Amino acid sequence: MAEGCSGSILQFAPFQSSVDEGFWHRLSSLKLNQLGIDESPISITGFYAPCTHPQVSNHLTLLSESLPPEEGEQSFVRDRSHSNRNRCAVPGILYNTNTIEGFHALDKQCLLREEAKKIWADIQSGAAEKDSALLSRFLLISFADLKKWSFHYWFAFPALVLDPPATLADLKPASDFLSLEEAESLSVACNEWRKSSATADVPYFLVTLGSNSRATIKHLSDWEACRHDIHKLLFGFYDPCHLPNNPGWPLRNFLGLIYSRWNLKSIRFLCYRENRGFADMGLSLIGEALISAPQEWRYEQHVPSSVGWELNRGKRLPRCITLSKSMDPIRLAVSAADLNLKLMRWRALPSLNLNILSATKCLLLGAGTLGCQVARMLMAWGVRKITLLDNGRVAMSNPLRQSLYTLDDCLNGGDYKATAAEKSLKRIFPAVEAEGVVMAIPMPGHPVSIEEENIVLEDCRRLHDLIASHDAVFLLTDTRESRWLPTLLCANANKITITAALGFDSFLVMRHGAGPFRPTQDAENALSSDMENMSLCDKNGGQRLGCYFCNDVVAPVDSVANRTLDQQCTVTRPGLAPIASALAVELLVGLLHHPLGIYAEGESASSNGTRSCEQPLGILPHQIRGSISQFSQMTLIGHSSNSCTACCSVVVSEYRKRGMDFVLQAVNEPTYLEDLTGLTELMKSASSFKLDWDDEAEIDGDEFVEI
Amino acid sequence: MLSDATILDISSWDGTISPSEFIAAAHAFAEKWKLRCRGLPIWSWICCRKTPFISSHEVDGYLSLEKLCILRSDKMEDHGIDDAGKEGLNCSENEECTDSAVLVHESCLEVHYYDLHVVYSSSYRVPVIYFRGYRSDGQPLVMDDIEKDIPANSAKVLMESKWTFMTEQEHPYLKWPWYTLHPCGTNEFMRLLFLIDVSLLEDRVAAEQYLTSWLSVVGQVAGLKVPLQMVDSTPPLTTS
Numbered sequence: 001m002a003e004g005c006s007g008s009i010l011q012f013a014p015f016q017s018s019v020d021e022g023f024w025h026r027l028s029s030l031k032l033n034q035l036g037i038d039e040s041p042i043s044i045t046g047f048y049a050p051c052t053h054p055q056v057s058n059h060l061t062l063l064s065e066s067l068p069p070e071e072g073e074q075s076f077v078r079d080r081s082h083s084n085r086n087r088c089a090v091p092g093i094l095y096n097t098n099t100i101e102g103f104h105a106l107d108k109q110c111l112l113r114e115e116a117k118k119i120w121a122d123i124q125s126g127a128a129e130k131d132s133a134l135l136s137r138f139l140l141i142s143f144a145d146l147k148k149w150s151f152h153y154w155f156a157f158p159a160l161v162l163d164p165p166a167t168l169a170d171l172k173p174a175s176d177f178l179s180l181e182e183a184e185s186l187s188v189a190c191n192e193w194r195k196s197s198a199t200a201d202v203p204y205f206l207v208t209l210g211s212n213s214r215a216t217i218k219h220l221s222d223w224e225a226c227r228h229d230i231h232k233l234l235f236g237f238y239d240p241c242h243l244p245n246n247p248g249w250p251l252r253n254f255l256g257l258i259y260s261r262w263n264l265k266s267i268r269f270l271c272y273r274e275n276r277g278f279a280d281m282g283l284s285l286i287g288e289a290l291i292s293a294p295q296e297w298r299y300e301q302h303v304p305s306s307v308g309w310e311l312n313r314g315k316r317l318p319r320c321i322t323l324s325k326s327m328d329p330i331r332l333a334v335s336a337a338d339l340n341l342k343l344m345r346w347r348a349l350p351s352l353n354l355n356i357l358s359a360t361k362c363l364l365l366g367a368g369t370l371g372c373q374v375a376r377m378l379m380a381w382g383v384r385k386i387t388l389l390d391n392g393r394v395a396m397s398n399p400l401r402q403s404l405y406t407l408d409d410c411l412n413g414g415d416y417k418a419t420a421a422e423k424s425l426k427r428i429f430p431a432v433e434a435e436g437v438v439m440a441i442p443m444p445g446h447p448v449s450i451e452e453e454n455i456v457l458e459d460c461r462r463l464h465d466l467i468a469s470h471d472a473v474f475l476l477t478d479t480r481e482s483r484w485l486p487t488l489l490c491a492n493a494n495k496i497t498i499t500a501a502l503g504f505d506s507f508l509v510m511r512h513g514a515g516p517f518r519p520t521q522d523a524e525n526a527l528s529s530d531m532e533n534m535s536l537c538d539k540n541g542g543q544r545l546g547c548y549f550c551n552d553v554v555a556p557v558d559s560v561a562n563r564t565l566d567q568q569c570t571v572t573r574p575g576l577a578p579i580a581s582a583l584a585v586e587l588l589v590g591l592l593h594h595p596l597g598i599y600a601e602g603e604s605a606s607s608n609g610t611r612s613c614e615q616p617l618g619i620l621p622h623q624i625r626g627s628i629s630q631f632s633q634m635t636l637i638g639h640s641s642n643s644c645t646a647c648c649s650v651v652v653s654e655y656r657k658r659g660m661d662f663v664l665q666a667v668n669e670p671t672y673l674e675d676l677t678g679l680t681e682l683m684k685s686a687s688s689f690k691l692d693w694d695d696e697a698e699i700d701g702d703e704f705v706e707i
Numbered sequence: 708m709l710s711d712a713t714i715l716d717i718s719s720w721d722g723t724i725s726p727s728e729f730i731a732a733a734h735a736f737a738e739k740w741k742l743r744c745r746g747l748p749i750w751s752w753i754c755c756r757k758t759p760f761i762s763s764h765e766v767d768g769y770l771s772l773e774k775l776c777i778l779r780s781d782k783m784e785d786h787g788i789d790d791a792g793k794e795g796l797n798c799s800e801n802e803e804c805t806d807s808a809v810l811v812h813e814s815c816l817e818v819h820y821y822d823l824h825v826v827y828s829s830s831y832r833v834p835v836i837y838f839r840g841y842r843s844d845g846q847p848l849v850m851d852d853i854e855k856d857i858p859a860n861s862a863k864v865l866m867e868s869k870w871t872f873m874t875e876q877e878h879p880y881l882k883w884p885w886y887t888l889h890p891c892g893t894n895e896f897m898r899l900l901f902l903i904d905v906s907l908l909e910d911r912v913a914a915e916q917y918l919t920s921w922l923s924v925v926g927q928v929a930g931l932k933v934p935l936q937m938v939d940s941t942p943p944l945t946t947s
């Protein structure tokens with residue numbers, strides 16, 4: 001770079017573009033709502049201002065207001081009709097293509113020539129003297145990829161090329177060029193010009209310096225009146241460039257105008273720059289350009305060649321910006337969901353572990369009223385991995401109570417609930433990792449024929465694998481006996497298990513205690529040592545908490561077959577399932593945050609004030625029983641039973657020993673489990689009080705999970 | 708002066724301000740800023756016409772300061788364009804790059820710009836800061852970039868404070884996501900601040916002082932340093 005540089009080629013610092021994110025947002029909505037596939041060019045407005053920082057150039061900026069308002073749109077936030085001192089409006093044109101191929105295929109030289117032609121025409125017609133911003137006319141081509149929220153774009157700032165190029169006779173800071181008085185006077189005049197709303201956004205102007213050192217600023221249209229003062233005349237422009245040895249791009253076409261219209265070959269120009277909003281004569285430059293362009297420049301018909309495509313880091317490449325972070329609805333939904341939870345953690349629960357929640361894989365057995373509601377609550381807590389298992393189809397009566405379904409799911413015989421629920425969860429929150437498994441749960445007391453045996457065994461294995469691959473299991477089926485096998489498998493695998501069951505106006509929500517064997521033991525290999533380890537105790541020496549079957553005197557039987565029709569058609573009050581489901585999920589969240597996890601002791605509301613208050617989420621009960629008719633709720637603790645048909649050590653070790661054979665026998669022989677656990681004996685001796693917690697059942701009997 | 712009309716009573720004060728107090732404070736603040744902080748970018752009141760039928764905004768505008776510059780000397784990492792081949796100027800397409808009047812200049816300065824908006828929250832009845840950062844070509848800065856721009860001592864104040872929670876939310880007027888500090892702790896904080904600082908203002912609190920004190924803390928997140936002249940409660944020398 002030449003310094004002081006008398007006689008060297010005058011080099012201009014190219015205009016730099018800056019596109020506000022708001023411009024792309026607005027272009028997207030314009031494209032979607034109004035333009036469609038219309039590719040016609042659009043008039044846009046760019047904004048620029050004099051450089052206002054000694055180290056940083058100003059840019060030609062596009063804002064959301066740069067685009068025309070949408071049809072029928074409420075008038076936009078800012079008054080876009082007026083540019084201001086910091087936003088001098090410059091006309092531009094946008095070619096937005098429908099495809100990336102179309103973008104690349106645009107004839108860029110031709111487009112540039114078109115715009116240069118307009119500039120030339122505005123110079124020749126005198127229009128540019130009335131509205132000088134026309135000299136900085138620009139061009140933008142773009143392709144808006146609205147599927148990926150990325151925008152490919154390329155700016156051109158057309159400049160008429162003087163050939164041979166102008167040379168520099170002199171260039172120095174205005175303060176060096178002018179006398180102190182002149183500089184002072186010019187500063188005042190410029191600040192005045194920039195202050196008045198009538199002139200603040202007029203980027204080209206004439207400066208006359210009187211013999212009394214008085215500077216006066218005039219519009220280009222006042223040229224005739226000024227031309228006699230030619231020796232004291234400066235051609236001023238708002239210079240976006242900050243460099244000390246180069247004027248900015250807007251001077252190029254200005255020189256063209258001056259040379260072509262006013263026939264000057266030696267042009268004294270002022271690069272007007274500011275610092276912190278005020279004229280700065282140290283940053284502003286005054287220079288003298290010498291032009292020796294050929295005669296053709298004098299002819300209106302001749303259009304000079306033009307340059308101006310913006311380089312991208314020194315290369316002739318388009319730019320690309322990706323805004324998926326602020327435009328992709330899925331990412332927005334995820335961050336909004338996260339925000340709610342993070343806010344909760346920040347404000348109320350600093351110990352809330354969102355990572356545990358989002359990483360916990362939940363298996364929901366049953367996708368009825370309870371399953372739907374539990375799934376929703378889990379998502380609300382930030383659980384992202386949900387598998388729903390059910391073999392039923394969505395019936396007409398379901399959508400009103402089962403919150404994941406709509407009438408559409410019932411048509412044509414109904415979709416599988418598991419499938420419909422998966423779809424629905426993803427519609428509610430696309431970032432959820434939901435999966436639906438259509439499968440029946442083998443049940444004791446429901447004998448199977450020899451032919452069906454393989455299917456049942458296959459189902460058992462699938463269920464076993466599903467439980468193994470999840471972290472928490474919810475038992476939400478509508479019959480008692482369908483909970484037996486999952487309870488056993490969970491006790492065997494030591495998985496967090498939560499049960500919710502409904503009566504007509506009462507509910508039970510509980511977490512199962514740990515299984516009878518230490519989880520460190522491998523089920524198949526360490527059978528003998530298991531036998532020694534088996535106990536009713538948890539690892540702290542306390543008693544194991546019971547499972548759903550522990551408190552039952554009666555082992556699960558075929559509750560459907562043995563009931564009267566009336567009992568089969570048990571319905572529940574609609575408010576029950578949402579209450580129970582919510583409690584079930586809250587129970588899981590509490591359990592996940594408890595340092596002892598599945599081994600945590602049961603706490604009850606009455607034991608308040610002891611250790612219960614230590615957990616930020618509150619107490620961690622074992623069972624919650626509630627009644628809507630009484631509008632009451634209580635917490636209970638029930639320990640594991642030695643003769644439990646699902647979780648006692650006899651049953652679990654029998655399962656470990658015999659595996660599927662054992663399951664088959666339990667399925668086929670109604671009294672096998674009771675005999676095995678001694679329950680048969682117990683029942684004979686006791687006619688105990690029995691609290692009847694009916695399982696949820698629906699009017700249409702096909703709701704029951706059957707084999 | 709506007710601030711005379713907007714005086715708060717500290718004794719029974721819950722740390723919030725009303726919409727009219729906010730509007731008055733915002734204008735007074737911008738005016739004072741212009742007088743006392745010459746040379747800094749100015750705050751302007753952006754007027755937003757109220758949308759009929761949707762009365763979600765009790766205040767028809769917000770305070771805005773744009774293009775706050777932060778210079779970074781370390782040149783940013785490439786936006787995915789291989790910088791190795793600078794010779795790669797592809798001249799085949801036209802004569803353009805033979806134009807000797809074009810200056811080829813690459814700045815070694817990386818500039819980050821910040822826009823700050825102060826919006827009134829009707830739900831929390833406090834001012835809320837919305838801000839964003841971007842590079843010179845308009846490319847938005849992500850949270851990591853922004854955190855790197857915050858001076859260490861400011862970061863400590865902001866990140867450890869229980870009442871500043873940086874997040875991204877839809878700008879209430881512009882309708883696309885901006886960074887913000889969640890307002891739900893603001894009133895609590897402001898109340899405490901003024902209880903401690905009550906001597907400074909005797910027993911009355913000017914809403915404009917509220918805005919200044921608040922902004923001198925939250926503004927740090929977007930590189931804003933509120934000059935001491937703003938905090939000084941004596942009237943400015945240059946009165947208009």
Ligand SMILES: [Zn+2]
Binds near residue numbers: 546548550645647
């Ligand atoms: Zn049990």
